[in-house]
Amino acid sequence: MPSIEAATPKRKPTNLSLDRSLLEEARALGINVSRSAEAGIADAVKRRKREQWLRENGDALASSNAYVEAHGLPLAHHRQF
Template sequence: MHAAETTKFIRKPTNLSLDSALLKEAKVLGINVSRSAEAGIAEAVKLYKQESWQKDNANALVSSNAYVEANGLPLAKHRQF
């Protein structure tokens, strides 16, 4: 379990500018706009962190892949599948 899952989040009121037609449709459909916005922002943060990690570690990934390509997987002879 991640630490974020065990921590109670404190919500902060925030002003957002949203497409008025989209907001109206969401309300008609009974969509919780605050939770939906939060979920969208959380996904955007997650994707940004993933892309940043991949960029920061690109050289190590290339090096590791080159090693496996040249030498095979370490301990491959012990694999049972």
């Protein structure tokens, strides 16, 4: 059975510069600033990876879409719906 420590991502203390009033408001509302920043960064990484994948695979997607537009879906005659 894996240890709990192995399942927990390692954290690295990091300095961030944040808008002072936003930080004060977040703290007053009981928001965990570190976890919120981490979630925001994770979302930004996910979006950037998606954008990168679409850029790198755009030609293949366009080619596939053009084929389907011109010839229909391959094996469409096997569809039962």
